[in-house]
Amino acid sequence: MINLEIPKKLETLAGQAHMAAEHVLRPISRKYDRAEHTYPVELDTLAELIAQANAAQAGYDTSTPAETSAAKHAADGNVNGRSLASLVGVIEMCWGDTGLMLTMPRQGLGQAAIMAVATPEQLERFGGKWAAMAITEPGAGSDSAAIRTTAVLDGDEYVLNGEKIFVTSGDRADLIVVWATLDRSVGRGAIKSFVVERDNPGLKLDRLEHKLGIRASDTANFVLDNCRVPKENLLGSPEIATSREGFAGVMQTFDNTRPMIAGMAVGVARAALDRARELLAEAGVEISYDRPLAAQSAAVAEFLRLEADWEAGRLLALKAAWMADNRMPNTVAASIAKAKAARVATDVTLSCVALCGTLGYGEDELLEKWARDAKILDIFEGTQQIQQLVIARQLLGKTSSELK
Amino acid sequence: MSAETHLSGPSRQTTAVPGAAFDLTPTDEQRMLVDAVRDFALNRVRPTALAADAGCRTPPELLATAAELGLTTIGVPEALGGVLEHRATVTAALIAEALAEGDMGVALACLAPAGVATVLGLWGDADQQAAHMPAFVGDAPPAAAIAIAEPRVLFDPFALQTRATRTPAGDFQLDGVKALVPRAAGAELLVVAAELDGTPALFLVEGGTDGVTAESQPAMGIRAAATGRVSFENVVLPASALLADSDPQVYRELVALGRIGWCALAVGTGQAVLDYVSAYVNERVAFGEPIATRQSVAFMVANIAIELDGLRLVTHRAAGLAETGRDFVREAALARVLAARHAMQIGSDGVQLLGGHGYTKEHPVERWFRDLRAAGMLEGALAL
Numbered sequence: 001m002i003n004l005e006i007p008k009k010l011e012t013l014a015g016q017a018h019m020a021a022e023h024v025l026r027p028i029s030r031k032y033d034r035a036e037h038t039y040p041v042e043l044d045t046l047a048e049l050i051a052q053a054n055a056a057q058a059g060y061d062t063s064t065p066a067e068t069s070a071a072k073h074a075a076d077g078n079v080n081g082r083s084l085a086s087l088v089g090v091i092e093m094c095w096g097d098t099g100l101m102l103t104m105p106r107q108g109l110g111q112a113a114i115m116a117v118a119t120p121e122q123l124e125r126f127g128g129k130w131a132a133m134a135i136t137e138p139g140a141g142s143d144s145a146a147i148r149t150t151a152v153l154d155g156d157e158y159v160l161n162g163e164k165i166f167v168t169s170g171d172r173a174d175l176i177v178v179w180a181t182l183d184r185s186v187g188r189g190a191i192k193s194f195v196v197e198r199d200n201p202g203l204k205l206d207r208l209e210h211k212l213g214i215r216a217s218d219t220a221n222f223v224l225d226n227c228r229v230p231k232e233n234l235l236g237s238p239e240i241a242t243s244r245e246g247f248a249g250v251m252q253t254f255d256n257t258r259p260m261i262a263g264m265a266v267g268v269a270r271a272a273l274d275r276a277r278e279l280l281a282e283a284g285v286e287i288s289y290d291r292p293l294a295a296q297s298a299a300v301a302e303f304l305r306l307e308a309d310w311e312a313g314r315l316l317a318l319k320a321a322w323m324a325d326n327r328m329p330n331t332v333a334a335s336i337a338k339a340k341a342a343r344v345a346t347d348v349t350l351s352c353v354a355l356c357g358t359l360g361y362g363e364d365e366l367l368e369k370w371a372r373d374a375k376i377l378d379i380f381e382g383t384q385q386i387q388q389l390v391i392a393r394q395l396l397g398k399t400s401s402e403l404k
Numbered sequence: 405m406s407a408e409t410h411l412s413g414p415s416r417q418t419t420a421v422p423g424a425a426f427d428l429t430p431t432d433e434q435r436m437l438v439d440a441v442r443d444f445a446l447n448r449v450r451p452t453a454l455a456a457d458a459g460c461r462t463p464p465e466l467l468a469t470a471a472e473l474g475l476t477t478i479g480v481p482e483a484l485g486g487v488l489e490h491r492a493t494v495t496a497a498l499i500a501e502a503l504a505e506g507d508m509g510v511a512l513a514c515l516a517p518a519g520v521a522t523v524l525g526l527w528g529d530a531d532q533q534a535a536h537m538p539a540f541v542g543d544a545p546p547a548a549a550i551a552i553a554e555p556r557v558l559f560d561p562f563a564l565q566t567r568a569t570r571t572p573a574g575d576f577q578l579d580g581v582k583a584l585v586p587r588a589a590g591a592e593l594l595v596v597a598a599e600l601d602g603t604p605a606l607f608l609v610e611g612g613t614d615g616v617t618a619e620s621q622p623a624m625g626i627r628a629a630a631t632g633r634v635s636f637e638n639v640v641l642p643a644s645a646l647l648a649d650s651d652p653q654v655y656r657e658l659v660a661l662g663r664i665g666w667c668a669l670a671v672g673t674g675q676a677v678l679d680y681v682s683a684y685v686n687e688r689v690a691f692g693e694p695i696a697t698r699q700s701v702a703f704m705v706a707n708i709a710i711e712l713d714g715l716r717l718v719t720h721r722a723a724g725l726a727e728t729g730r731d732f733v734r735e736a737a738l739a740r741v742l743a744a745r746h747a748m749q750i751g752s753d754g755v756q757l758l759g760g761h762g763y764t765k766e767h768p769v770e771r772w773f774r775d776l777r778a779a780g781m782l783e784g785a786l787a788l
Contacts, residue, residue, distance in 0.1 A: 295560035308742045
């Protein structure tokens with residue numbers, strides 16, 4: 001039965017996340033925007049609370065997706081499971097602060113990659129740890145198949161060499177999931193991911209980026225210099241795939257992470273909408289959902305335009321996560337959600353700055369910060385343009401060599 | 405039947421039971437119904453749409469088939485001959501979408517009477533239901549529509565210029581003009597919005613009532629709906645013509661149900677655009693290869709898919725809230741805002757992707773361009 005409302009159980013979860021966002025993240029939001037590269041120690045307590053809450057909450061916990069979905073299967077087969085639960089949590093946390101959310105201990109995107117393909121033995125060793133993702137290189141951004149970092153098997157170890165940039169939480173995480181190629185001449189099929197312990201002596205921190213926004217979240221650049229990892233740290237199959245399948249497996253991580261980025265966009269955009277609505281109300285502006293836009297003020301018309309796009313982005317994110325929970329192929333839905341929610345977040349936050357004038361642009365409010373924070377969401381985990389490529393190739397039946 | 409109905413009060417569909425979880429899966433019944441309607445839309449409506457558009461007329465056989473499919477009875481309570489125990493706004497939205505894949509004007513002509521039946525089901529009293537509902541469950545439902553829009557700029561359905569005044573005899577006198585009313589010339593029953601005692605109210609007006617005149621008012625699009633201007637001059641209506649005691653909340657909901665209807669129509673026609681251009685850009689060769697291999701073309705198609713899916717979900721959410729008896733005015737308003745911008749853009753991009761060919765009547769995209777401008781702009785006419 002078609003129902004686009006969030007179930008009560010998830011609403012409770014969202015309510016708890018909202019409380020944490022309001023009382024823990026918001027008060028330190030500006031502090032760590034200014035103190036870039038300083039570790040937000042306040043998050044340790046929150047991370048501990050979340051871990052406890054997760055452990056106590058059967059069904060929406062850190063168990064594997066298979067376990068979760070088995071537990072949540074309703075009589076009609078419809079599942080509201082781990083993906084939806086994560087999404088509603090992410091939305092609320094990013095309503096609080098996107099940068100702080102991104103640097104929450106043990107919440108890194110690398111964990112999603114590990115969970116997706118880890119063996120039981122790997123889950124034992126890596127599960128629950130703070131894991132970052134290292135994909136991008138100076139010469140390989142959106143074209144992640146072009147990565148140059150190499151992995152060579154030497155006895156029982158792989159030796160990694162190369163350079164990785166834009167590693168979110170790279171300096172703070174326990175583990176870095178590094179994408180490297182077993183054979184540069186093969187292309188996509190030879191790209192594998194390797195778990196590297198942060199204290200591996202071959203993993204050298206080059207520098208931390210100074211950024212437009214999400215400044216609470218550290219973005220590290222690394223050099224891998226004869227970095228040796230046990231061969232058991234390779235995630236997935238060690239075989240070089242002759243077909244495109246191998247790389248497709250790596251790319252499947254995005255089916256789970258892109259709806260979450262869409263959720264981040266939904267969260268930060270709602271923060272801006274909420275605050276702009278308050279400030280407009282204080283200025284005596286009334287918003288009517290009955291009267292047509294043309295019969296209301298320009299400010300109201302603009303606000304409703306933003307709110308409508310936001311609602312579309314929100315429901316698209318829920319759809320993509322719901323499909324993941326129900327084991328439906330969601331690559332296109334995930335890209336649609338991210339493309340819409342992220343571009344809307346940029347538009348909403350920048351437009352709310354404008355609606356609020358000098359109040360919005362000044363540092364007294366957080367509106368200008370949210371606009372800076374939101375911009376990254378239309379870039380990382382696949383830019384707006386990459387999402388459009390994914391969607392268009394699927395809709396038009398084109399391969400990546402036909403539609404470049 | 406009249407006396408029996410009167411004794412027991414009006415018949416109502418119950419509100420649907422809210423789903424326990426987030427779910428985008430239609431029920432088996434919805435799937436079957438939508439398949440039947442889509443089959444009708446693509447195989448019967450689409451081939452006649454060009455002629456219907458040019459002639460400003462929906463062929464009677466299409467209206468008859470729509471009635472056979474039961475499209476006018478979605479909002480009719482079981483006791484009055486309907487088939488659904490619960491409100492089914494989502495089902496109505498899915499039907500409107502499927503029908504509008506064939507043609508938006510024909511869809512509007514078929515569904516406008518359904519809107520009046522829904523109004524009677526939701527808010528008609530026992531006498532009003534007894535007098536008018538039987539016709540809607542018969543083989544040939546009457547030409548009927550909801551008349552809200554008025555012919556002026558910056559029209560606001562909450563600031564009506566059509567006026568109803570109380571006469572000393574206890575009747576109402578109705579004066580004003582309604583614009584772009586579907587099937588206006590042959591209308592047998594209209595639900596007319598007019599200001600009464602300072603607030604908008606709804607009246608049942610039968611065709612042929614003294615002082616009611618209709619004239620053809622063709623528009624840019626939705627021409628198969630045979631839109632017309634209806635004038636009310638010193639029209640005397642009995643006290644029994646007033647719906648729902650001029651309850652302002654009823655009027656708000658009716659306006660919002662109309663907006664959901666337009667959005668659902670836009671989703672269907674938008675889907676038609678997406679399917680049509682996806683095939684076209686793969687076939688059309690320029691510079692030695694299909695134009696689908698160019699990002700500027702492919703991204704335009706991707707953007708149609710993105711905005712269409714967003715509009716569809718917000719529309720379904722509004723419909724889901726409505727059928728379960730929860731407040732849905734905000735969601736209907738947001739869907740309307742999306743339709744006004746994105747459905748219009750989809751119509752424009754549909755023509756753009758076909759270039760000069762899209763500008764001619766050789767392809768349906770020019771018609772969809774015209775039809776999609778109506779969505780998010782017009783008020784009333786139908787309600788889900």
